[in-house]
Amino acid sequence: MSQYKPKLVCFSCKFGWGYLTDEASLSKQIDNWAPIICTGKIDTTHMIDAFERGADGILILACPEGDCHYQDGNIEAKKRVFLLRKMLESVGIETERIRIELAVDPDGIRIQQLVKDMTEDLAKLGPAKKSIPVRKTTKKEAVKAGGRK
């Protein structure tokens, strides 16, 4: 078990996290980090996808309440996380595997720490329950996915 290193996917909004630092050099230090514009853009399917592809947890770093550049994108993300957690619980996946933080960190210095902390917590949980049936993408869904891109 000591060899086990959980895979954590981290999304962060550029308007609140690390906007003063060089993104390229920061991303070298943080594995699986995707800085995007507005966490309200993260769909539930993106999050489920992450688990299906082998992630053990998801960390979403959104802007503080009331500070979203797109008004309420962070609140939308928070709602989505709340609902998805309920759903994951119902299929026996620990709710702790999705975490959302609403704060501001212009220099992005906390990102690494938050990722480290959550990775440690995930390590205690062990790998995500592999009982989730990894679905084969149906033809219909493939069309959809293509259409979305």
Next chain:
Amino acid sequence: MWKTESTGITHVETAVRQCLPPCQIKCPINEDIQRTNVLISLLPEDPDLAKNGVIQISEYLYNKNPFFNICGYICGICELECNYSKKGGAIKRRMLKRFLSDIFTEHLKEREELELVKTKENVAVVGGGPGGLMCAYDLSKRGYRVTIIESFDRLGGALWLVPDYRLPKDVLQTTVDNLVRIAGIDIRYKSRLGEGKLTLERLKNEGYKAVFLATGLPYPRVLTFEGQFVDGQDLSGVMYGHTYLYEVSHNNIAKNYFKGKKVVVTGGGNVAFDVARSVRRQGGEVTVVCLEREDKDHRDGIPADEEEVRGAWEEGLRIVYSRGVRKIVGQNGQFKGIECPTCVSVFDEQGFNPKFDCTDCIDLEGDVLIITVGQAQDRPLLQKENLLNERGRLDMDHLTLQSTSKPWLFIGGDVRRVGFMVEAMAEGLVAAESIDRYLRGVDMREGRRRDYEGYEIPIRRDYKPEPELLWIPPENRMHFQLFEKGFTLKEAIEEAKRCVTCGPCLSCKACISIGFQKSLSPVEVDEARCSGCGHCVYTCNYYAARLVNRGDKVVSETDMFKCKSCGMCVVACPSQSRKMVDDDTADRIASVYATL
């Protein structure tokens, strides 16, 4: 730290449909308010690091508006139209600019001159106030050789009459000095048009191919009652506000000059309040008498800004509303008092036309009367130069500012119509465009009238209350130092964050200029998939998504001018019929997932 770029894609665009945030529509020069608010909100909290960002933002503003640091003290008319004013108080844009100004004005002294190649015609600008300077700046940038003909020994015009407690002299001096240095403008000081041999015709003969006349309103308007001149304006102890402020600006009036004196100020405009509050600071006991009513929303409401009235009230000035001046009473050549009948109405359908009820008349006693009822043009000069029509008005095209009798002459600023500083500046820009068109021989009018469309405030869960402006308490501000405290860096960031950026992305592009995204991604709707459920309409905070009929089907569409590319409708769409074109979010996520 980010670095703004203003080349190519990052340039704000003049949209096909002229949509702008309401503040930018209100601003006569359409300053890029939204973009710079966003950039201020993204400044580092460390003051040393933030300085670099402040200078970048200021440079951007300066390029379009070399007076922005002065606007930061005395303008702020954009705030009148701010959508947020209905939701908790307008964004304090003026204070945000003052915050930039506090850092940038110092930096201005070291700023390098513009690299301009001036190969075009010589142009003369008569009058070195905000209108004239703005015109000269714009023409210089276009490659014209500009000379300002200034009657005094300093540039800035009526801006010098703004008391120091609102606009410090060194800010004004630094701004105008550096403006002419940076743009390479020539000045002829102490040259008054109409004096000696200096006439417009002579300027033309000297080789100036076009002239912009922006001489402002150099004289005070005299006091009249029912159309008649009120006698006694030559009494000792009677003066004009305009003259008084001029003397104050030259430090010609001693600190406690009005100590123990009762001073009556007539007039209800901002200038009258500048006078009254300055007199108060010089020890006088002040009563302001104005025709207008206290209620600003009334047609006859007092024209002075609410903040001026509040400031005056705090400082212990007495304001007598709805009263005119029928008679100036004197004794042995010395002013004694005025008779003030009630003013029942100020404006009617024709405009300014005050009506009085003389049965209700009060006497006000005083030692000094300062008349501040407006300023006047130099009529003899305009007459001599043959610029007036038979109705005594300036004979000119008010769209292009071109004179009717002299096609090479353009007239603008306060001399044409009294207004705020920034309105004169806007006319300077209009004149510069006209002069350029005139000298290039192209159509003077084509495409010049622009009508803008405003935006509603976006929907959000919480709107934040406005911060309170910090004024030095009245008992401690009886001097000519600034009485309003500027924003700290932290306060500026907070206030800039409060701006909900209601305007279109095309006229902002702050995020692109600092590399947050590569382009704005329009939202596309696949109508074949769309079921017309309306989730997107419900989700959109900008009123951009809407349902429309397509034959027998209801589908959604997106108003590209209102869409902010936030992507929330895309996520909300249950039939996956919406997508963002050229958006790299999906790719970014996919590339992260690929490494799992």
